[in-house]
Amino acid sequence: MAAQRRGGGLLWAALLSGLALNVLDLRRPAFLAVETHQKPVQSRRSFAWAVGAGLLSEPAWAEEEAAPKKKKERPPETLIAEGLESKAIPLNGRWSIVFGKKIAGKPVYKKDGESYFLMTNDCGQLQIDTEKKATCDGSIGIQKESGWVIDGKAAANFKVRPETKEDANKSQGISA
Structure with a gap:
């Protein structure tokens, strides 16, 4: 029972913090709003895909290790x-x-x-x-x-x- 309350409390806290941020945005005066000509921020989903692809791809240094090493040529005896x-x-x-x-x-x-x-x-x-x-x-x-x-x-x-x-x-x- 305590686990359900704790989970529910966390859910309410997350919802209220999100609402509080939205309310703060609404109360901000228009003269404080700054317009920027930047590209829109990527969504969380596309960011997660990029991170996942980066983790699953082979690192650049692996190519160097995978390449066969040149055998050092011995001088003639x-x-x-x-x-x-x-x-x-x-x-x-x-x-x-x-x-x-x-x-x-x-x-x-x-x-x-x-x-x-x-x-x-x-x-x-x-x-x-x-x-x-x-x-x-x-x-x-x-x-x-x-x-x-x-x-x-x-x-x-x-x-x-x-x-x-x-x-x-x-x-x-x-x-x-």
Whole structure:
């Protein structure tokens, strides 16, 4: 019984507050009424529909999460250098990655069986040196826009590329 009274009391309070607002509007003098050229206020129903549609729609950040993330490309574990005609500096052959060592955010490679290092320097160029360093003065060789310069001389035929499966099979003596 008490629940019915409380519910009825709330209903009466809501009705009276609505009537009181209407009465206040009627008693307001005309000179206080301000005319505006604004668009009419949306109804409560259209507002509720807009809120509901917003809650049911997929948020913008969900598209970013749903898109497949690009897999970070791993650097090759081995490189092949070839084309150097000089026998004084043995740079032709296989270069293996030095795990855990990076210079300028790029991996460092070591010539198999030698103490030469191939790395990216601070200038963004590949260089060959006897030490792991990022300075732009590759003492043995440096790759410039025109090509490799090794021991102060241009080496147009010298190339460095990732090792392929065929190269790996040749080095292990496996024929396909």
